[in-house]
Amino acid sequence: MHLDFPVIIIDKDYRSESTGGLSIRALAKAIEKKGFEALGVTSYGDLTSFAQQQSRASAFILTIDDEDFREGRAEPTVASLRAFVKEIRCRNEDIPIFLYGETRTSVHIPNDVLRELHGFIHMFEDTAEFIGRYVIREAKAYLDSLAPPFFRALTHYAEDGSYSWHCPGHSGGVAFLKSPVGRMFHQFFGENMLRADVCNAVEELGQLLDHTGPVAASERNAARIFCSDHLFFVTNGTSTSNKIVWHSTVAPGDVVIVDRNCHKSVLHSIIMTGAIPVFLMPTRNHYGIIGPIPKEQFRWENIRKKIESHPFARDVKAKPRVLTITQSTYDGILYNVEEIKEMLDGAIDTLHFDEAWLPHAAFHDFYGDYHAIGADRPRCKDTMIFSTQSTHKLLAGLSQASQILVQDSQERKLDRDIFNEAYLMHTSTSPQYAIIASCDVAAAMMEAPGGTALVEESIAEALNFRRAMRKVEQEWGADWWFKVWGPDDLSEEGIEERAAWILKPGERWHGFGMLAEGFNMLDPIKATIITPGLDVDGDFADWGIPAAIVTKYLAEHGIIVEKCGLYSFFIMFTIGITKGRWNTMVTELQQFKDGYDQNLPLWKVMPEFLAKNARYAGYGLKDLCKQIHGIYAANDVAHLTTEMYLSDMEPAMKPTDAFARMAHREIDRVPIDQLEGRITSTLLTPYPPGIPLLIPGERFNATIVRYLRFARDFNERFPGFETDVHGLVKAVVNGKPVYSVDCVR
Numbered sequence: 001m002h003l004d005f006p007v008i009i010i011d012k013d014y015r016s017e018s019t020g021g022l023s024i025r026a027l028a029k030a031i032e033k034k035g036f037e038a039l040g041v042t043s044y045g046d047l048t049s050f051a052q053q054q055s056r057a058s059a060f061i062l063t064i065d066d067e068d069f070r071e072g073r074a075e076p077t078v079a080s081l082r083a084f085v086k087e088i089r090c091r092n093e094d095i096p097i098f099l100y101g102e103t104r105t106s107v108h109i110p111n112d113v114l115r116e117l118h119g120f121i122h123m124f125e126d127t128a129e130f131i132g133r134y135v136i137r138e139a140k141a142y143l144d145s146l147a148p149p150f151f152r153a154l155t156h157y158a159e160d161g162s163y164s165w166h167c168p169g170h171s172g173g174v175a176f177l178k179s180p181v182g183r184m185f186h187q188f189f190g191e192n193m194l195r196a197d198v199c200n201a202v203e204e205l206g207q208l209l210d211h212t213g214p215v216a217a218s219e220r221n222a223a224r225i226f227c228s229d230h231l232f233f234v235t236n237g238t239s240t241s242n243k244i245v246w247h248s249t250v251a252p253g254d255v256v257i258v259d260r261n262c263h264k265s266v267l268h269s270i271i272m273t274g275a276i277p278v279f280l281m282p283t284r285n286h287y288g289i290i291g292p293i294p295k296e297q298f299r300w301e302n303i304r305k306k307i308e309s310h311p312f313a314r315d316v317k318a319k320p321r322v323l324t325i326t327q328s329t330y331d332g333i334l335y336n337v338e339e340i341k342e343m344l345d346g347a348i349d350t351l352h353f354d355e356a357w358l359p360h361a362a363f364h365d366f367y368g369d370y371h372a373i374g375a376d377r378p379r380c381k382d383t384m385i386f387s388t389q390s391t392h393k394l395l396a397g398l399s400q401a402s403q404i405l406v407q408d409s410q411e412r413k414l415d416r417d418i419f420n421e422a423y424l425m426h427t428s429t430s431p432q433y434a435i436i437a438s439c440d441v442a443a444a445m446m447e448a449p450g451g452t453a454l455v456e457e458s459i460a461e462a463l464n465f466r467r468a469m470r471k472v473e474q475e476w477g478a479d480w481w482f483k484v485w486g487p488d489d490l491s492e493e494g495i496e497e498r499a500a501w502i503l504k505p506g507e508r509w510h511g512f513g514m515l516a517e518g519f520n521m522l523d524p525i526k527a528t529i530i531t532p533g534l535d536v537d538g539d540f541a542d543w544g545i546p547a548a549i550v551t552k553y554l555a556e557h558g559i560i561v562e563k564c565g566l567y568s569f570f571i572m573f574t575i576g577i578t579k580g581r582w583n584t585m586v587t588e589l590q591q592f593k594d595g596y597d598q599n600l601p602l603w604k605v606m607p608e609f610l611a612k613n614a615r616y617a618g619y620g621l622k623d624l625c626k627q628i629h630g631i632y633a634a635n636d637v638a639h640l641t642t643e644m645y646l647s648d649m650e651p652a653m654k655p656t657d658a659f660a661r662m663a664h665r666e667i668d669r670v671p672i673d674q675l676e677g678r679i680t681s682t683l684l685t686p687y688p689p690g691i692p693l694l695i696p697g698e699r700f701n702a703t704i705v706r707y708l709r710f711a712r713d714f715n716e717r718f719p720g721f722e723t724d725v726h727g728l729v730k731a732v733v734n735g736k737p738v739y740s741v742d743c744v745r
Contacts, residue, residue: 006037011063014040030132051087058139059096091453096138148444149217151437158195167199222443227375228405233439235431238356238402239265241388248422255313257323274656285511286538286638288565295516300347327353332526334370346382359389363451380409398438454575462525462573465582485528511536525573534567540633613720650699652679658696669740672708675700678743684727
């Protein structure tokens, strides 16, 4: 394992035949004899990119010599040394750094540099073998300190070589070796992953289900890093985390306050718990971007009015059990959490922030109070705070890695035993230990200062992408170019300040109206790219480029985006994004523009798409855009979808009762043209944006039916660009597709 973490030696004479070169190479040889790789380079190079090598190094040796300290040269040498050490330490406080010289001593090195070092090596006072052992001892100690508790225990178990008599049945991967296809699987995933795939019978790894042993130690470690009172790893995504939180606090008949722009797992929680939902309605612009819930809706007197006007909630005397808010939205809109806490402390039992897209915010001052739980944040007096986070979305977790964070109130502490009953209800008794380990490691990676540096880099890359897109527009996009949704007045002086990203009342760029001052912010690492053809008022231009065509083009050129709307698509700058990745996005968009302007044939620019959809043979890229844009404009789809999501959603039954009708088969499968006035027994969720439109128990209105008719007709006319609506059941009758929804009989 240590061989993958070389000792990096920086010496301008590393490859020379001088005395210094010979001696430093002798040291490198001594290090390699002890089983460590030594990697020699001759200059610092670009400080920032070189300092990023700390993630793969076990130690640094920086050489200084008399030549560097001749009169007039000492100051530049010290400045370079100071800059390099600073770049390393802003990412990694612990990696060993050594200075190596012939005659110079600590007297010649400023103390601000000296105090960051692990040793000062003199070239001719000890043997290379002795110095090598000294360096390796420090490097080993550093590497041994890296692994957090559970990951450490899992690697030790996998390396132990014990025979396995427990589940899973592949017995550390051995079963795969008995079959040709199994051997292919083994070769693809590797020995370590399969040896580490164990069951909860392995006592030395602890238990996820009762939070004991190394698992518990890692959850405590992660709670410390994320500044929460309690933290629980979850191995089936934040969908499951949300259900655990709800089942720990909500019972049948309870009133709950829910962001209408919520993930479907929250709606599943409503159905499962038997709760009565009262919804807060977010704003929405005509790009189809979902905005924030206006601040006025959070005021208790306004929530109380909503409850009193609700047919099923008005008679419930107890205070609402939970309020769930989507923080951040898909497109990166954040709420000032401290203002919400101040308005609702004591009025609602639990505040739950679905921060699936925001686990990074606690590690950078840029986000201030625009996330749920962090260092030095005040506690509510009575209300408990939950945050559910997708470790796998913005941090370095494996898919389905999630976590639940809890902040106790001044008057209430989490009852871990009661909470764990809900946790057990939704957690497999055979959790995937690689996912647990990734939760453990993802948290350890965010330990300061490394976590702060990672988030800093994400923000910097996102800002550089925005700058690059604007530069292309200025130099090449006089006729048209793609825009990155965000504030218009991002001057170079202020773009990196939080104030530049606060949504101000009435600004045209966001289109959300008169928002409260300072209540909402746009996370710059979420980039929604706007394609030509539609403005924020919902007015269609004479020509346009539907986003679905752009994203299919990008997919054929190796770029997969996160979400696609009518005239927008969404990308994220996670901690894994690189300069090469976003620069490739810019260049591919330029290639698309060139292909559109020339109306290049689809067989040339999108051959895979054309092979699956031969009806578009003979089309050029501009031809295809013109066809779909024309249909969107003729049906005024931007206004239709806005009206649809903001229309009155009449609750005719409790969600759990309507869903029970489906379970009991007390339903009718109703065609689209007959839906108006009927009560749905299932979730109806159009993609995009993937936000449920109706939930069980709500009644279809004319606007929603009109949209479903459009989606049906569009799908028949433009195969390959179908609007996916979960909840629509497709059947073929007399050779033609018929779309229906399961409704209460």
